[in-house]
Amino acid sequence: MRQSSPAINRFRSIARFVQGTVLLSKTYNGASRLSFDTAVDASLLTMNPVGNPSDPPVEGKQSLVASNLVAPFTQSIAQHRHNEGDQTQLTDQEIIRMERKALDLFEQASYISVHKRLAIAISVIAFFNEFALAGMEEPNFAQAERLYNQAATLNCTFAQARLAFLKMHGRPNIKINQATAEQYKTQLTNLSKSFTLEESRIKSTSLSWLHILAVNHHPAAQFCLGLCHYNGIGAPKQNVSTYIWCHRAAIQNHAGAMNMLGNLYTEGHGTTKTPGTGLRWYIRAAERKDAAAIYNIGTLFERGIAVEEDSRQAFEWYIRASVFGSVNAQNVLGIFYEQGVGVAQNPEKAVQYYKLAAGNGHPHAMYNLARCYHDGLVYRETIRLR
Known part of the structure; x- marks a missing residue:
């Protein structure tokens, strides 16, 4: 037949x-x-x-x-x-x-x-x-x-x-x-x-x-399935499976998956720890305006991982990440302005970024803002502005 x-x-x-x-x-x-x-x-x-x-x-x-x-x-x-x-x-x-x-x-x-x-x-x-x-x-x-x-x-x-x-x-x-x-x-x-x-x-x-969708090479589905395995939500927690699915999505230019690969290589989860490779994936994702990847590049500069430690460079990357909606970056910018890290100390700016991140639900930013109120930082800035 x-x-x-x-x-x-x-x-x-x-x-x-x-x-x-x-x-x-x-x-x-x-x-x-x-x-x-x-x-x-x-x-x-x-x-x-x-x-x-x-x-x-x-x-x-x-x-x-x-x-x-x-x-x-x-x-x-x-x-x-x-x-x-x-x-x-x-x-x-x-x-x-x-x-x-x-x-x-x-x-x-x-x-x-x-x-x-x-x-x-x-x-x-x-x-x-x-x-x-x-x-x-x-x-x-x-x-x-x-x-x-x-x-x-x-x-x-x-x-x-x-x-x-x-x-x-x-x-x-x-x-x-x-x-x-x-x-x-x-x-x-x-x-x-x-x-x-x-x-x-x-x-x-x-x-x-x-x-x-994932087995048929749809990148968003592959990325999503990888996250399910990474967090152990709806699927077994398996870093190797996370790497496999995110890599398949990343080679199809999915920015979120590229950022996730950066995390996996930097931390050594599901693959050999290679921060330099992680940075390269972060950069590819950042070129596609992925806020999390831009933020993560800032953390590498701040900590001196895969690059020379450079607070000013870290600050610049955090600014970019904040523009694209990274709540983590907004909180860190508050810290940088408050402590004068990578930028001139500016309590007013610090409070502004803490408020921005806290308004988006960031718990550490809420704490930092509460601390500013407790320590009188917000009050002093209000008086100075008057």
Whole structure:
């Protein structure tokens, strides 16, 4: 019997995917539960054409629907994402077109019914906003946080994992809240301990769509999966896995992954400790305006790691990082101005930066600002300005 070509198989897979998507959209307009199950089954066929789609329970089915909405465009992305030299502007536009289509489908899937929303679909839309996919000009962190919160209230483990990271480290328009971050992290840890084998299989589908993207060379997904392994949130804590996934994303020019590789090489996590290599990755990320990488270069100059210790250079890098929204840099600039490190001592500027960082939720900046009030630094500056 003549075998089908890969192109024909892909076409059939996409055809099944479209069938499932059409049925999903019908459920949004009030179709029966039977239509929903049929839609799920059709969607499952995109990844397992000859399998038994009736096996997964409903919870697993819902997450697999979201996973398989992503599958068609990741298959098309895989080859040229893996070989940067073959990329063209037309190809990039094609990727954006497919990502936009996927985003539209996820938005439809997120409203299957008033009482049964696909939490994982909501979190995927948040993911698109966080990493500026589908042709978005820049990340929309405020929208990402809002959607992650919606999905988290529906017990989406991926959304909880992303909130744990974002609330721990902060982003522009996302205030640091370490208590909230620890709450999500603890909740996820307790859930994983309490799951039976079957429950673990069901819940693991919350990250299945992310893994599908990652293995198909999507850099944002690879970076995100690497962070899950680094923090032990939603995945086993494994620095080697972090290195593998972040390296795959970094060679595709993902700035966040480049910065993470800088961390891993500088600290020797998951790879040989090589601060010089770490610095090179930081610089590559900084060239792409990654605030964390710019801040990290400042720390290397401040501590004399991989470069000659230079407080003035550190100060300059911290200024740049602050401009791009680094809350850590804002707090350190307060310290530099207060103590006269790398710049002339300026209590007024110190307080300004402490206030800026504290307003973004930085706990050390809050302490430093409180100390300034306690020691009378803020009061003295107020009198002097008058």
